[in-house]
Amino acid sequence: RISYYNGQYMNHEEMSIKSGDRAFYFGDGVYEVIRIYDGNFFTFDEHVDRLLQSAEEILIRDVNRAEVVEILHEIKDRNVILNGALYIQVSRGIAPRDHGFPHLTKPVIYASIREAKRPLSLMNSGVEAVTAEDYRWLKCHVKSLNLLANVMEKQHAVEQGAKETILHRDGVVTEGSSTNIFMVKNEVLFTHPANNLILNGITRRVVLGLAEEYDIAVREEGFTVSDMSEADEVFYTSTTQEIIPVVKVDGRSVGDGKPGRVTQQLQEYFNKKITLLNSV
Ligand code: PLP
Secondary structure, three states, X not given: OEEEXXXXXXXXXXXXXXXXXXXXXXXXXXXXXXXXXXXXXXXXXXXXXXXXXHHHHOOOOOOOHHHHHHHXXXXXXXXXXXXXXXXXXXXXXXXXXXXXXXXOOOOEEEEXXXXXXXXXHHHHHOXXXXXXXXXXXXXXXXXXXXXXXXXXXXXXXXXXXXXXXXXXXXXXXXXXXXXXXXXXXXXXXXXXXXXXXXXXOHHHHHHHHHHHHOOOEEXXXXXXXXXXHOOOEEEEEEOOOEXXXXXXXXXXXXXXXXXXXXXXXXXHHHHHHHHHHHHO
């Protein structure tokens, strides 16, 4: 497996990271995960755009788009992985440890690829989720490397044998620890608006596009944990997970406790979109 770090392509196992990399001390950087289906990138430009926007938001300014695009293609082409996930991170750079950052620091890019199968059985059966207070910072729209809160929130689910933690601020559902959350109530699809309290997921955007295309009513507005307990359907989305039905929240069944009809329709439309991508 060939990965990339700080100007060099090398064997993943032989790679060593510079000790002064601010990603290492501070999680000071941003990242993306991009899906590859049958050897083709999915929503490539959207991910590159978001990477550059996240970098800009935390004042990492001199990231070169053409360089990022080249590295992503090189990593895909130098590895023989047809269905996978490409990870890329941009750290602020290498410098002696100090919270304040020297403006001359040059961004350091790391990229690697791994095999990733579509989670077909979870997509069919649905999963259990739990809820917890969202205690993250107020710049959740930045895809930051600093994931400590998300890690702790995810572990909360893992320890209860659930797949995801659905986060809420004062009772209003924001998103999952690494996913966006949707609910369906009376044929209307609800999800939190794309502001500073959530990461505007690329899969979230694809789902909203599909809803529009197939005439499913959408309201991008906050709903509460209590609204969610009355929902007909709940699901979450992400690049690697696609669309996963949530059939139980905090031990209570959602709707009739099975993946819902609207969720299944969206999964089908999503499938079609992937198939189309690979037939051109
Ligand atoms: N929200 C958070 C906090 C995430 O970490 C992620 C992805 O990892 C998502 C949402 C889903 O985003 P995307 O669909 O772009 O993968």
